[in-house]
Amino acid sequence: MKTLQLSAATVPTVRKINFSPVVLILAAILLVLIIPPAAYLVASSLYTTNFDGSFDQFTFQFFADLLRNPYFLRSLMHTAVYSLGSACVGIVLGTVLAIIVERTNTPGRKYAFLGAVISLAIPHVLYTVAWLMILGKSGPFNQMLKAIFGASAPTFDVYSLPGMILIEGVGFVPLTFLMMSAVLRSTDAAFEEASMMSGAGPIATFWKITLRMGMPGVLALLLLSFIRAFESFEVPAIVGLAGNIEVLSTSIYQSSRATTPPNFGQAGAYSVCLLAFLACLLYFYGRLSRHAHRYQTITGKGYRPRVIDLGRGRYASMLVLIAILLFVIGLPLAIIVFVSFKPFFGSFNVASLSRWTLKNYATVIGPGFFRSTLVNTLVLGTVTASIVVPFTALCAWLAVRRKPAAWVLDQLATAPLTFPSIVMGVAFLQVFVNLPFPFYGTLTSVIVASAVAYLPYGMRYAYAGVLQIHSDLEEASTASGAPQMQTFIRIVLPLLSASMISCWLFVFLLAVRAMSLPLLLVGPGSSLVAVSLFDLWQNGQVTELAAMGTVWVALMTCVSGCFYLVARRYRILTA
Amino acid sequence: MNRRSRITQSVSIVMAFPLLAGLGTPVFAQSQEEILHYAGADREKVLAEGAAKEGELVVYSAMIADQALQPLTDAFMKKYPSVTVTFWRGDSEDIAQRVLAEERANNVVVDVVEGTSVSENLIKAEAVQTFTSPMLDQYPDSYRDPNHLWAATRVSYYCMAYNTDMVNAADVPKSYEDLLDPKWQGQIAWRIGSESGTPLFITNLRSAWGEEKAEEYLKKLSAQKIVNFGAGSARTLVDRVIAGEYAMALNVFCHHPLISAEDGAPVASQLMSPVASTTATLLIPKNIRHPYGAALFTDFLLSEDGQKILLGADYFPAHPKVLPSEMLQKIVPHEVGYEENLVRPEALVNNGKKSDELYQTYFR
Numbered sequence: 001m002k003t004l005q006l007s008a009a010t011v012p013t014v015r016k017i018n019f020s021p022v023v024l025i026l027a028a029i030l031l032v033l034i035i036p037p038a039a040y041l042v043a044s045s046l047y048t049t050n051f052d053g054s055f056d057q058f059t060f061q062f063f064a065d066l067l068r069n070p071y072f073l074r075s076l077m078h079t080a081v082y083s084l085g086s087a088c089v090g091i092v093l094g095t096v097l098a099i100i101v102e103r104t105n106t107p108g109r110k111y112a113f114l115g116a117v118i119s120l121a122i123p124h125v126l127y128t129v130a131w132l133m134i135l136g137k138s139g140p141f142n143q144m145l146k147a148i149f150g151a152s153a154p155t156f157d158v159y160s161l162p163g164m165i166l167i168e169g170v171g172f173v174p175l176t177f178l179m180m181s182a183v184l185r186s187t188d189a190a191f192e193e194a195s196m197m198s199g200a201g202p203i204a205t206f207w208k209i210t211l212r213m214g215m216p217g218v219l220a221l222l223l224l225s226f227i228r229a230f231e232s233f234e235v236p237a238i239v240g241l242a243g244n245i246e247v248l249s250t251s252i253y254q255s256s257r258a259t260t261p262p263n264f265g266q267a268g269a270y271s272v273c274l275l276a277f278l279a280c281l282l283y284f285y286g287r288l289s290r291h292a293h294r295y296q297t298i299t300g301k302g303y304r305p306r307v308i309d310l311g312r313g314r315y316a317s318m319l320v321l322i323a324i325l326l327f328v329i330g331l332p333l334a335i336i337v338f339v340s341f342k343p344f345f346g347s348f349n350v351a352s353l354s355r356w357t358l359k360n361y362a363t364v365i366g367p368g369f370f371r372s373t374l375v376n377t378l379v380l381g382t383v384t385a386s387i388v389v390p391f392t393a394l395c396a397w398l399a400v401r402r403k404p405a406a407w408v409l410d411q412l413a414t415a416p417l418t419f420p421s422i423v424m425g426v427a428f429l430q431v432f433v434n435l436p437f438p439f440y441g442t443l444t445s446v447i448v449a450s451a452v453a454y455l456p457y458g459m460r461y462a463y464a465g466v467l468q469i470h471s472d473l474e475e476a477s478t479a480s481g482a483p484q485m486q487t488f489i490r491i492v493l494p495l496l497s498a499s500m501i502s503c504w505l506f507v508f509l510l511a512v513r514a515m516s517l518p519l520l521l522v523g524p525g526s527s528l529v530a531v532s533l534f535d536l537w538q539n540g541q542v543t544e545l546a547a548m549g550t551v552w553v554a555l556m557t558c559v560s561g562c563f564y565l566v567a568r569r570y571r572i573l574t575a
Numbered sequence: 576m577n578r579r580s581r582i583t584q585s586v587s588i589v590m591a592f593p594l595l596a597g598l599g600t601p602v603f604a605q606s607q608e609e610i611l612h613y614a615g616a617d618r619e620k621v622l623a624e625g626a627a628k629e630g631e632l633v634v635y636s637a638m639i640a641d642q643a644l645q646p647l648t649d650a651f652m653k654k655y656p657s658v659t660v661t662f663w664r665g666d667s668e669d670i671a672q673r674v675l676a677e678e679r680a681n682n683v684v685v686d687v688v689e690g691t692s693v694s695e696n697l698i699k700a701e702a703v704q705t706f707t708s709p710m711l712d713q714y715p716d717s718y719r720d721p722n723h724l725w726a727a728t729r730v731s732y733y734c735m736a737y738n739t740d741m742v743n744a745a746d747v748p749k750s751y752e753d754l755l756d757p758k759w760q761g762q763i764a765w766r767i768g769s770e771s772g773t774p775l776f777i778t779n780l781r782s783a784w785g786e787e788k789a790e791e792y793l794k795k796l797s798a799q800k801i802v803n804f805g806a807g808s809a810r811t812l813v814d815r816v817i818a819g820e821y822a823m824a825l826n827v828f829c830h831h832p833l834i835s836a837e838d839g840a841p842v843a844s845q846l847m848s849p850v851a852s853t854t855a856t857l858l859i860p861k862n863i864r865h866p867y868g869a870a871l872f873t874d875f876l877l878s879e880d881g882q883k884i885l886l887g888a889d890y891f892p893a894h895p896k897v898l899p900s901e902m903l904q905k906i907v908p909h910e911v912g913y914e915e916n917l918v919r920p921e922a923l924v925n926n927g928k929k930s931d932e933l934y935q936t937y938f939r
Contacts, residue, residue: 434682440677440680524684532640535664535665537807538807539807540809541810
């Protein structure tokens with residue numbers, strides 16, 4: 001009798017687990033890619049390592065060491081202050097820029113999009129170095145302060161927490177601007193009009209209406225910026241380490257790289273802590289994004305956001321626009337171009353102009369190491385984006401249309417978001433090196449790791465894209481006898497093309513400018529631009545770095561420019 | 576064949592392909608040891624033929640990529656066109672770790688390793704094998720390992736760099752004692768996080784002066800509030816001196832300030848007795864894939880022709896017959912009357928822990 005009851009109870013459960021073969025294959029691919037690095041990471045934090053780096057004894061010692069280590073708490077504090085600070089700087093500047101562009105009649109506002117897209121192409125390491133040159137003790141900013149205040153010593157120390165926050169925060173502006181623009185564009189301006197009609201001024205209207213309606217978007221953006229700063233590596237490595245300010249990501253780097261033999265256990269324990277923090281934050285981010293639909297205000301009634309006529313004030317807002325764009329893209333690029341003509345890195349004065357040289361460009365453009373680096377990077381970006389986009393489009397379509405168990409795909413493809421790049425680099429290095437065939441150190445290995453790292457971004461783009469497509473056409477296709485895959489290829493993909501193009505470019509730009517993930521994975525013959533820039537910085541070849549950076553940004557500006565034209569054609573951007 | 580077995584077969588072929596590619600490396604009758612120690616009169620011919628069959632060679636080195644590694648590999652490939660050389664540049668610590676990781680995973684990609692402080696860690700981990708080269712006959716004993724595990728490729732001298740706009744010629748500290756003048760407080764930087772930084776500085780003084788005198792000096796030096804510079808190489812630190820961020824920098828590579836001064840930068844080098852010197856070393860890991868190529872490249876790098884290429888990158892070649900450029904001869908300690916203390920790779924590693932403790936005690 002008991003047996004009978006049990007089997008009766010289990011029957012419906014068995015029926016529920018009804019994976020379609022496509023879902024099964026996709027899930028298997030994701031599991032194979034995601035589980036090994038995660039498993040390695042946890043194992044490394046729980047085993048001591050031998051001199052050669054192999055695992056030895058099981059232990060909780062590394063976690064106990066962390067708790068006893070005064071530097072860990074300090075590092076944690078630094079991480080929190082740095083992440084919150086830079087998220088705030090990024091959001092304030094990005095929001096101001098978005099409001100000017102989306103809601104005012106400021107002249108030239110449309111160029112902000114072009115600026116944002118171009119600056120997305122600048123590798124973070126180049127950007128950080130540029131700001132160090134500007135804000136450094138002998139840089140133009142301190143020279144200006146000296147001239148104003150007549151001080152003998154430099155006034156502003158960039159190798160400090162405020163310096164780090166400023167550089168990272170300004171670096172966030174393109175992203176926060178693009179995301180805030182999207183929030184503002186989807187907020188019904190009728191409420192703002194009503195507010196203005198009732199006598200409220202533009203500032204009161206913004207504060208009481210616009211900001212509150214966009215609040216879920218703003219909060220989600222704040223959390224996202226915080227998370228990105230939490231796991232960022234370039235600014236902490238280049239600015240923080242020089243100023244003796246360690247954050248979690250640099251602690252991992254120091255433990256796994258800067259000591260010989262490497263302390264993989266300590267790096268693993270740091271990584272597990274970082275993962276745990278990020279998982280909590282992402283949980284809240286997920287909740288915020290899930291409830292965002294409550295605030296949806298797009299009505300579908302021929303709606304168009306209201307543009308506020310600023311009158312003469314529009315020239316003032318133009319100045320603000322120019323100032324922010326100068327900060328975000330103008331000044332860093334100008335200083336990089338300036339340095340690229342110098343024979344050596346030194347102070348910034350007119351006298352140094354007499355020694356300008358094209359030597360650095362000759363080195364970069366000529367055949368050899370740098371040229372192959374440029375080609376490798378373009379291949380990496382192109383192949384990674386071309387893998388991620390169709391893969392996530394298929395996963396997202398299956399998930400959105402609630403195919404059996406397809407929610408697993410969404411979860412799995414989003415999971416890499418919890419891995420900070422530097423942690424993923426450490427984990428993939430260990431997995432690749434242990435494969436029984438020559439894979440590690442190759443460009444293909446970097447492509448595989450990058451594809452995994454950018455799956456979540458592809459997933460979000462594709463998910464949003466599929467949500468916008470009504471299922472009528474697909475149902476018609478199925479009703480006419482087309483199999484599932486044919487429906488996907490002939491109906492869904494063409495309809496998704498607009499969001500897939502922008503997703504492709506986004507993943508391409510992320511992949512070509514990333515440094516902390518490939519840093520540990522590149523090998524002979526697979527050098528990449530961002531990693532080479534970091535190497536040049538560490539080697540003190542700053543003038544060659546500047547020349548390489550200039551050439552790269554010029555190249556990426558062409559790519560972004562082409563995208564801008566395509567985007568206008570397909571109305572991906574409303575600029 | 577049913578559908579399932581067709582899938583199984585396809586998967587097996589796909590899985591086996593990379594495995595077969597990995598095993599496709601040519602296998603020759605001679606063992607690696609025989610190849611690396613071959614001393615016949617036709618050594619070059621045998622090695623060149625073997626290397627041509629291998630077809631490729633992988634080098635990890637800490638040399639500057641565009642100035643030294645690229646010209647070196649280009650010249651090698653010009654001489655031996657059948658061999659394609661790929662290289663990876665990294666800091667010595669990174670190189671050691673990468674080689675150990677490959678060794679551990681039984682997946683050795685590299686064939687030849689070169690760097691400043693890689694040797695002792697790799698030797699300790701028993702990750703390298705012995706080799707000989709007829710070129711080494713001309714090298715002094717101090718530039719090669721008695722057990723044939725490493726050979727010196729280039730020499731580095733360490734000194735102080737100062738900004739000529741910030742420090743008057745008359746005031747320039749000429750000795751370690753001069754550095755203790757209170758007027759330099761907070762103006763001197765040194766490099767942490769690298770074996771050729773603070774550990775070398777401290778190990779040099781300990782080995783030259785003895786423990787007691789060295790510690791007493793370090794205690795006094797700590798009152799100078801030395802800036803701990805933790806980002807980038809010694810070259811980066813010299814750039815900061817040129818830019819005027821620090822008046823002086825300790826323990827930088829002595830030739831870097833000279834090169835920049837030649838271009839017009841406001842910087843100069845100052846030697847102090849005892850001048851620390853180190854050698855970068857060449858090693859051959861165990862279980863490499865291209866032993867003929869590795870031996871051939873070793874001969875080439877240690878030959879006069881190979882060493883002359885290093886001159887182009889302003890390095891100090893280790894070959895006694897290849898003299899450094901005229902500009903750099905000014906800082907060869909024994910040529911200009913300074914006491915030199917060669918810190919051998921094993922001394923640097925074996926003293927590293929104690930030197931780091933002294934750094935932590937007085938300067939962190």
